[in-house]
Amino acid sequence: MTLSVQSPVAGTVAAMADVPDPVFAQAMVGPGIAVQPAGGRADAVAPIDGTVVTLHPHAFVVAGEDGRAVLVHLGIDTVKQKGTGFTLHVVQGESVRAGQPVVGWDPDAVREAGYSPIVPVVALDARQEVLAPAEPGTAVAAGEELFTWQD
Template sequence: MTLRISSPVTGSVVALSAVPDPVFAQAMVGPGLAVQPAAVAADVLSPIDGTVVTLHPHAFVVAAESGQAVLVHLGIDTVKMKGESFTLHVVKGETVRAGQRIIGWDPGSVEAIGYSSVCPVIALDAQSSELADVRPDGDVKAGQTLFVWHP
């Protein structure tokens, strides 16, 4: 099923290869893009319609009915924050719509303690050849399309 993946945050699109973490930069978990968010407190939105199958304060996975799943990771090394500065708005197993708020956070507080606030958006278990209409580097608003996934 063709799936439109929207940006979970407002900011600037950056290539996955620019993410300061080799697991994301080398697309070990899947291809995608990253968004450098504006450094203001905001809600992180679901990139697709689906079910929240994994939920942590710093990351979540939403799976579509087709089985395709998208990982959104809020910053790098933010697992070390143990949930501080993150607010969950949904529970694991909840059905969500694209654009629905999932987590509240403040990228500025992440950067203030020395972590990167960049947000990888990953098409899990996909091949890079399955992604199309990939948004070029530049500004993006939450809810705008980042890429289209054709499995």
């Protein structure tokens, strides 16, 4: 079964290897693709239909009914912002639809705080070969397909 994973933010597709954090760049948490977000305040949206199983101001995980889960991490080292500049639109355990706003944030404010606003989107517990990601350099809108996940 193929799962369409949507981009949580608008921006430009980037290779995971280009994420300035070895945990993501070396796919230690799982394979995926990243998005260099467009500037300005925006909502990060759910990448798939499912349940919000993990929720922090800077990161969230949505798990689908089939058990596949996607991690969205808003920026690198943004946990150090302790939630400043992030607005939660859902609660942990809530069911969401792909494209539904989950967290409001401002990539420009993240950059001004000294962090990278790049957004890794990770297929948890997946193998790289089951993913078909968008081409790096491609412009993507929030809610537009970022990669497919074949299971």
